[in-house]
Amino acid sequence: MQWGMKISPTLLIFLFVFTGCTTLPARFTPSGRNATFDFDASQPFATYLAHYREIVQAARTDLTGPNRETILAANLPFELKPEPIAFPPAADGRYHQGIILVHGLSDSPYLMRALAEHFQSRGFLVRAILLPGHGTRPGDLAQVKEVEWRRALEYACRETSRHVEHLYLAGFSTGGALAVDYALENPETLTALFLFAPCLQVKSRAARWAGLLGLFKTWLDINNDLDYAKYESFPVNAVVQIVTLTDRVKDLAETHPERLTLPVFVALSSEDETVDSAFTVDFFQNRLSNPANHLLLYSGERPPPLFADPRITVVGSFIPAQKILSLSHLALTLPPDNQHYGNQGEYRSCLHYPAVSAEFADCTAGHALWFGEKTPANLKAGLLQRLTWNPRFAMQNEELDRFLFALEPPPPAVAK
16 A cells, blocks of 8 residues: 545545546456455365456456566465475364465555565465455456455455464555454454554545545546556545544454454554554554564664563664665565565656656656655655665564564474
8 A cells, every 4th residue: 555645635625526537548447356255255265266366367457468477476366385394284184373464455465475485484374365456457446345355354264274273364554454353353263463564544634535535536546557566546445445444443442452462563664654653553552462562663763762662672764875764664575685676676666756757757767866755854855766675674574483483482393
């Protein structure tokens, strides 16, 4: 999720009441295949994977070129099994531990791939789902309802729980909100949560007015959608649905605080321009009571903030030697060597500049002076590329492992 809404609510209405009748490309038209979760929940995960391969192949409009398989692989749900010799299943076929990974709003399972591979290396059965409305075309996100996301996650958790002794959930952004929602509804079924930049509250105050805005306009942002692993065009409906979801999570947490006693690991950037990081820190301190919980907070402040809560670790994200001012919302789950989003990757996030501007052209050409979140302060520092990789990714995995191993020592790997 990378949108932002900085215009006053009143001005929003006047700006968007009158819209043109320009015909938009096919990707802005719903495919009719991916706005609801219609999959038979009695079917195994292998059938789920095949089902969504068919849907993505039929609905995407960019699969005619040489990058067809790359695009498909980025947008499809997937499964990774642990190395069978080192981490064999039990006699009944069940694995010791399994985890469901949930991507963010407008994203794809690709953004969870590096985390998936790390969990796989630790002996997990890993399954990454595709949320309805995603992976096909932006037009599908214009119709989806958040209940369909919850239904998809419920299926994955219940089906996977039949194959593992201990079930974990990991979510990025909207996926984090869905993970907390599921934990609140099914606290007895999970061992722990991993939340990366969880969207527990949208940062933009104008998001509250999205429902009213949607009466007059379908699209909040229309871009060229050059990034095959996430939508760059953003419908108003997506904002409506994430606000609905976060309100639901807050209500459940308020009425059932006893359901959030399971261990939770959180990674978050203070400078996040998409989610309200201050709200998440407060939620962590006041709603997530388990003493084993851990919050890894990245901060570009000099000096970084201090917290009395010993469960919070602050890590500096101002790295001038790498021209990094801070971590962005997009960065947390992606390592520096990612071939698409990494420091030598093929994609550059520059949508904070108008597409027809010289700044956008220079940014996409790789001439940025700085990398970081698109905060007002960072934008004043010079030409900025929004950071799409985590320079502390290896350290983050080490913190994740320490948290994980403290809960329950992992099953010993079988010597080869």
